[in-house]
Amino acid sequence: MKKILATLGLLTAITLPALAEAREVTITTELNAYRGDGAYLAIYVTDAAGKYQRTLHIAGGKSKYYKHLLDWARGSGGKASEYDGMTGASVSSGDSLTIKVDVDDALIDAGYLVRVDSAVEDQREHRIDAEAPLTTAGSGQAVVGKGYVKSLTVTL
Amino acid sequence: MLRRLHSLPGLFAALFLIVLATSGAVLSLSPALERAVATVPPSGAASVAEVAARVLAQYPATEQIERLPSGAVLVYFSQDGNPAADIVDPLTGIRISAYEPSPIFAWIKDLHRSFLLDDIGRGAAGILALLMVVMCFSGTFLLAYRAGGWRHLFSPIRGTGSQRLHTQIARYAVLGLLVSSLTGVWMSAIRFELVTEAEEVEALFPEEVSGGTPTPVGTLNALRAVDLQDLHQLVFPFPDDPNDVYSLRTHQGSGYIDQETGELLSYSDYGSAASLQTFIVELHTGEAFWYVGLILGLAVLMVPVLSVTGVLIWWQRRRALPRLVGNTSAQSADTVILVGSETNTTWGFAKTLHDGLTAAGYHVHTAPMNRLEKQYRKARRLFILAATYGDGAAPASATQFLDKLAKVPDSAQLPWAVLGFGDRQFPSFCAFANEVTTVLRQRGWPQLLETELIDRQSAQTFERWAAALGNTINTPLTLRHVPLRRRTTALLLTEREDFGVEVLAPTSILRFHAAKRGGPLAALRRLLGWSGLPSFEAGDLVGILPPGSDIPRFYSLASASREGVLEICVRRQERGVCSSFLCSLQPEQSGQEVRAFIQYNPLFRPARGKQPVILIGAGTGIAPLVGFIRHNRSHKRSQHPMYLYWGGRSPQSDYLYERDLQSWLQDDRLTGLQTAFSRGGDRAYVQDKLKADAVQVRALLEQGGQVLVCGGRNMAADVAKAMDEILAPLSLSVAGLKAAGRYLEDTY
Incomplete structure (x- = not known):
């Protein structure tokens, strides 16, 4: 029941953004100082089961490399319609990326997660490099990443 | 035109190309080095399922297995929460070494593709690759043109040291350079979206998975069906997620595999366009075939040599020409001066004439005779200043003149005058200038002035001719000729x-x-x-x-x-x-x-190869022949059997190089020696010795042998007469051999 409600809420968020209640969320991704070129990042929302919901931001200039953002590519099918207008430059080693996005209220405190997939040229990809809950309780708390991501902070 | 298309990009790009090529050559080692430490089982020896099972046994926390194009197999795993990567032996799953991409190679790669300048540098590298393509083509055409046709592309090269080195190396390297630069241009064009890239068609993520208990990876059918050689990447499912799947990428396509059933849930071929693109990239990087990579690396390693010799050639050619101030372009000049010169002294006279006419208000274009154009749009008169080479032949800068002239239509005819240069002591005094005169008369082009012949750089004759010329073109011309100072x-x-x-x-x-x-x-x-x-x-x-x-x-x-x-x-x-x-x-x-x-006298050299060489000389004419024999060492690939026929006066008095010749006979630099002395008991001339050896001489020439004659003109004439007699039974003649470059004379 909760899931249906949530899905409904998400649908509303997508189809009627102007009418839906939304909140601005700040997401900060800080990278480790690794050796290599700038990292490609996919920042997206999944449900509690890890199923892809929507894309928040893609860092990286060349769409042909987006398939290396493995789980994001699986869930979104890599379709341009999923990320149109949400892309930016890749993030260099040691830098951090802060984005502000409007997230529908229905997604908050409803078991949804913000996830980061990452990839660097000539080096390995990381599925679920970092994952943080979209909860008021977890707001502002940094989560440690396991790959190129040093920490992920979601602030409501 | 062709030469400019070759030398201008070369001069412009030489330094950058050296960087690009040297870094490329270093990078070409990378696939081979990776291959050297890797275990690469042959095709059919291991399936992906077998390898995955072995790796998993050694690395329980395996997240991903990758096969690099070089053949090395990588495993990505987590250790104490930290990501790590090892190169493993696919036959045992045992660790070979940690996988750490070399920071040095990474830096060189960055240097190679962008001069460390990101997009601007990438653009520059792409343009340089394009220039390299242009130079490969223009160079090949230039070589074919110079050699006298495509059939002669691999015939011996004549020229000075750097010219020979440049051409010799380029002939071997050009294919590799073309592959490297063309693929590089292609990659750059894709990068800057000048051509649309064929995207790899990706498999869709499956809608449904069985979600049951995972089966051991070694028994999964879909993985057992894939040979290790085809593997690109296998991503393992998260261990605690029954709904996750294996995702597989091979050289041909991508797909997802069920953890329980081992079946391919979805699969898609990349498509032939995308596969071709990958192949082009892997050809460039040498990843497709490590040995091709090394060959390409070796070819581009020649670029620094080619750059340096190329610039040297350009500089030498430039220095050889006198500086012409205000040389008008061919198509806008009203007066054309063409120069046929062997020793460049004729150029000094050309410069005096050029300057005089320019000062009188003419628009003068001065160029070597070989650069005759099919048409000079605005020209009203043509002056030809021609020296003669050897026994009446065209000098170096005029060898193609008569052929080119034959292709100029009579509709483009110009009133002309010829000025010959030479030395009256020699029988073929100004023979080439006379030949040009005859041809132009036969064509019926209007002659402005009788052909004048200048003996031993006589400034007076030249000034007289110039005055006469001034009369015919209604411009008083008083020219003072100061001989060209040579750098000594x-x-x-x-x-x-x-x-x-x-x-x-x-x-x-x-x-x-x-x-x-x-x-x-x-x-x-x-x-x-x-x-x-x-x-x-x-x-x-x-x-x-x-x-x-x-x-x-x-x-x-x-x-x-x-x-x-x-x-x-x-x-x-x-x-x-x-x-x-x-x-x-x-x-x-x-x-x-x-x-x-x-x-430089590059035409008088033994040809490359191993054909026999007959050296004929008398008196001091032995000098260059001795040089050839001295350098005819066995460690050289082109050691010739050399036969020397030499004539002197008396074995007791003027037998030059006697001891040297005897020792060279011992160490095989010299194969046969016949001397003729005109005084003393056994009186003979060198042509007598040739006739006595007629059978051997014929045999040598039938093997493709070459004849080099050096000495006085009379001796050369006698030798040529004798050789014609010797050659008659073979239906060969000295003239025929000369035309084929197999009978060379250096006479005085």
Whole structure:
């Protein structure tokens, strides 16, 4: 029941953004100082089961490399319609990326997660490099990443 | 035009190309190095399922297995929460080494593709690759054009040291360079979206998975069906997620595999366009075939040599031409001066004429005769200043003139005048200038002025001709010709050997070194092997300016500059200004410096290859022949069997190089030696010895042999007559062999 409600809420968020209640969320991704070129990042929302919901931001200039953002590519099918207008430059080693996005209220405190997939040229990809809950309780708390991501902070 | 298309991009890009090529060559090692440490089982020896099972046994926390194009197998895993990667043996799953992409290679890669400047640098690298393509093509066309057609593309190369090195290397490297640069251009075009990239078609993520208990990876059917060689990447499912799947990428396509059933849930081929694109990239990086990578690397390693020799060639050619101030372009000039010159002295006269006409308000275009254009749109008159090479042949800068002239339509005819240059002592005085005159008359083009022949650079004759020319074009022309100053090197005699005084043919072998070899840098120079001599090969000529004269006398060189000595043979002529001067020199007498310069004579050389070479000479004509024999060493790939026929006066008195020749017979530099002496008991001339050896001479020529003759004109004529008799049974002639480049003469 909760899931249906949530899905409904998400649908509303997508189809009627102007009418839906939304909140601005700040997401900060800080990278480790690794050796290599700038990292490609996919920042997206999944449900509690890890199923892809929507894309928040893609860092990286060349769409042909987006398939290396493995789980994001699986869930979104890599379709341009999923990320149109949400892309930016890749993030260099040691830098951090802060984005502000409007997230529908229905997604908050409803078991949804913000996830980061990452990839660097000539080096390995990381599925679920970092994952943080979209909860008021977890707001502002940094989560440690396991790959190129040093920490992920979601602030409501 | 073709040459410009070759040299302009080259000059512009030389330094950058050196960086690009050197870094590329280093990078080409990477696939081979990776391959060297990897275990690469042959096709069919291991399936992906087997490898995955072995790896998982060693690395329980395996997240991903990857096969690099080089063949190395990588495993990505987590250790204490930290990501790590190892190269493993696919047959055992055991660790070979940690996988750490070399930071040095990464830096060089960045240098190679973007000069460390990101997008601007990438653009520059792409343009450089395009220039390289242009140079490969223009260079190949240039070589074919120079050699006289595509069939001769691999015939021996004539030219100075750097020219030969440049062409020789380029012939081998051009294919590799083309592959590297074309693929590089392609990659750059894709990067900057000048061509649309074919995207790999991706498999869709499956809608449904079985979600049951995972089966061991080694038994999964879909993985058992894939050979390790086809693997690109296998991503393992998260261990605690039954709904996760294996995702597989091979060389052909991508797909997802169920953890429980082991079936392919979805699969898609990348498509042939995308696969071709990947192949192009892997061809460039050498990842497709590590050995091809090494070959390409070797080819691009030649780029620094090609760049340096190319710039040297350009510079030498530029220096050889006198500076023409305000040379009008061919199509906007009203007056065209064409110059056929062997020694560049004719260029000095051309410059005087050019300057005089320009000062009188004409728009003058001056160029070598070989650069005759099919049409000069605005030209009203054509002046040809032509020297003659050897026995009436066209000089180096005019060898293609008559062929080109034949292709000029009569509709483009111009009123013309010819001025010949030469030395009246020689029978073929101004023969080439006369030939050009005859051809132009036959074509019926209007002749402005009778052809004038200038003897030994006579400034008076030239000034008289110019005055007559001024009358015909209604412009007073008073020209003062000042002979062109040549850049000379001061030489000092090292040692001398004297012969032939008893038979009234005083002859000396003179060896020189550069006068300036002391000074503060002397030790360094010696260490680096710099002799201070200009560069030359045996067979080239040295022009010597006797004191108080600006007219050089030429002598054939018996040594090459790398030996650190300049060696000539001089016969003292009665009343000979230069030979008397040279023969009076004493070793190491400061104040007895000799002013000299090198005149390249690249046409008079043994051809490359292993064909027999018949050397024929008399008197001091032995000098270049001795040089050829001395350098005919067995360690060279092109050692020829060499046969020397030489004529002197008396074996007791003027047998030049006797001891050397005997020792070269011993060490196979010389295969046969026949001497003829015109005095004493067994009187004979060199042509008599040839006739006596007719059977052998014929046999050598039937093997593709080559004849080089050096000596006086009369002797050369006698030898040619004898050779024609010898050749008759083979239906060959001296003229035919000359046309084929197999009968060369250097006469005086």
